[in-house]
Amino acid sequence: MRIKKTIGKIHLWLGLASGLVVLFLGITGCILAFQREIESVSKPYQYVTPHNDAYIAPSRMYAIANAQLPGKLAHSVTYGGKDKAVVVTFYHDEPEYYYLVYLDPYSGQVLKVKNMDDDFFRIVVNGHFYLWLPPDIGKPIVASATLVFVVMMITGIVLWWPKNKAARKQRFSVKWSAKWRRVNYDMHNVLGFYMSWVAIFIAITGLVWGFQWVSISIYWVASGGKQAVAFYEPVSKKNNMAAAGEEPAVDRIWKKMNAEHATAETIEVHFPQSDTGAIEAAMNPDASTYWKTDYRYFDQYSLQEVEVTHAYGRLHNTTVADKIARMNYDIHVGAVWGLAGKVLAFFASLLAASLPVTGFMIWWGRRSKKVAGKPKVSIA
Numbered sequence: 001m002r003i004k005k006t007i008g009k010i011h012l013w014l015g016l017a018s019g020l021v022v023l024f025l026g027i028t029g030c031i032l033a034f035q036r037e038i039e040s041v042s043k044p045y046q047y048v049t050p051h052n053d054a055y056i057a058p059s060r061m062y063a064i065a066n067a068q069l070p071g072k073l074a075h076s077v078t079y080g081g082k083d084k085a086v087v088v089t090f091y092h093d094e095p096e097y098y099y100l101v102y103l104d105p106y107s108g109q110v111l112k113v114k115n116m117d118d119d120f121f122r123i124v125v126n127g128h129f130y131l132w133l134p135p136d137i138g139k140p141i142v143a144s145a146t147l148v149f150v151v152m153m154i155t156g157i158v159l160w161w162p163k164n165k166a167a168r169k170q171r172f173s174v175k176w177s178a179k180w181r182r183v184n185y186d187m188h189n190v191l192g193f194y195m196s197w198v199a200i201f202i203a204i205t206g207l208v209w210g211f212q213w214v215s216i217s218i219y220w221v222a223s224g225g226k227q228a229v230a231f232y233e234p235v236s237k238k239n240n241m242a243a244a245g246e247e248p249a250v251d252r253i254w255k256k257m258n259a260e261h262a263t264a265e266t267i268e269v270h271f272p273q274s275d276t277g278a279i280e281a282a283m284n285p286d287a288s289t290y291w292k293t294d295y296r297y298f299d300q301y302s303l304q305e306v307e308v309t310h311a312y313g314r315l316h317n318t319t320v321a322d323k324i325a326r327m328n329y330d331i332h333v334g335a336v337w338g339l340a341g342k343v344l345a346f347f348a349s350l351l352a353a354s355l356p357v358t359g360f361m362i363w364w365g366r367r368s369k370k371v372a373g374k375p376k377v378s379i380a
Contacts, residue, residue, distance in 0.1 A: 010155055014148045015363075019356030021131070021145035026353025028128040029202065033333050033346040035121050036288065045102050045112035050082035055105040058269050059248040061086055065101040068113050072097055076280075078268040079254075080287065085111050098122075129209070143210025149352070150203050153196045156189075181365055188358035195351035198344050202352075205332040215325075223321035234278040234306040236299040249300050250279055257281050257296075272300045279303075289335050291326040 031038075039046075058077040065074050065088035078087045090099040098116040103109065116122045123132075130138030172193075174186040207214040219228045246252075254269050261267065265287040270280035278297040286292050294314050297306045307313065311322035318326070330336040334345025 010151075014152050014155075015356060015359050018145040018148040018152070019360060021142065022149050023353050023356045024131070025128060025142065025145070025206075026349045026351075026355075028124050029333075029349030030346050030353070031124050032121070032128060033342045033349060035333070036335075037342075039121065046085050046087075047083055048085050048104050048106070048111070051106045053106045055079060055086070056103075056108050057248075057251040058254050059251050060108065061088055061103055061105075062250075062271060064088075064103060064108050064110065065090075068101055068110060069099055072099065074101070074271065075273060076268055076270040077254075078266055079105060080266050139210060143207060146203050146206045146210060150200065150207070152355075153192075153200060153203070156192055157196060181361075184358050184361050184365075188355060188362055191351050192355055195348050195355075198348035199352050202332055202334075202345060202348060205328050208328050219321050219325060222324050223319060226321070228321070228325065229310040231310045231312060232308070234297045234308055235276045236272065236278050236301055236306075238275060238301065249298075249303060252303060253279050253281050253298050257283055261285075261294075278306055288338070289330045291323065291330050291336065293326075 061077050062074050065077075066072070069090055072090050072092070074088045074090050075092075076089045078089070080086075084105075085102040086105045088101040088103065090097060090101070092098075100112075100114040100116060101110065102112040102114070104111060126132055129135075129142060131141060132138070133141070172190065174190050175182055178186075204214070204218075208218060209215075216227070220226065250269050250271060254267065257264075257267050257269070261283045264283045264285055266282075266284045268282040268284075270282075272279055277300065279300050281296045281298065282293050283296075284290070284293040292315060295308075295312045296314065297308060298304065299306055307317075311318055311325050315323075327336055332345075334341035334343070337344070
């Protein structure tokens, strides 16, 4: 009994300490679960009227987009389906900027120049990951609150678990006909129990970003005791000069990717950022997720493929541990299980957001009851 009382105290004080952050993460998590679906109806400029005409090559799209943002350089061009606009991405750390330019793939017409600093979902993501604070401040706060939430889920299940068979039926259902305090109590405990089995995966994937030791530990377990190979950019050899007058190397790689991956839902090519950089090409057979993407790298002079040993190469070359690492974001938002997974992630995030509220109401109700029950002391 003393152990359970101690667990109850831990559960209470951790809940009070992390409640506001967990509430915020749950609400923003609900929004992010359906980001793609919301954007599909809120961003009409990402669609075009399909044609049978050939797409304009990446080098031309690159030139058109760069003319829209003088002083900035595009680093990738992404092609989607026949009814999708081409997206040219501008992203740089120093100086910092992030823009997307949407273009008609058939005519090259500029449909939209989007400053991502003003994008609703980017704002939500920055709040979800950093609380809109500098990353070195916001990231550990979010990660710590998430870790506390994992401990609370575990201690909550220990506190909730029925002592005997007679109590189990009541513990697995909400007594909606009872007074609001009892309904609130049941919602906190019963719905919290059901939610925990999904929320634990959401929380752990969040911890992978928040704490390096979590990421290293999960990879170590999944790989049977190995360490992940750190991401690195392959290089091009400048002595492998291509013949003058040929079409741009990026266009040739793009055509190669189209020929080899005719059923791909997206094909993306990255322009080398230096004279020794490689051309990156990415093919995704399922645009609703990220983890299945094939990442390939080519010498910008010889166009020979350069193999990599980290997780972000060809999918069929990756290990189980690499695949789990790739899946992290898709698991976090439920996309890895399709629409059903997103629905589960949405309701798990919603219930997670409700737990600090219902828990606080339980604590406040008990506190008020204790205060009200104290005998009055006469000062006469």
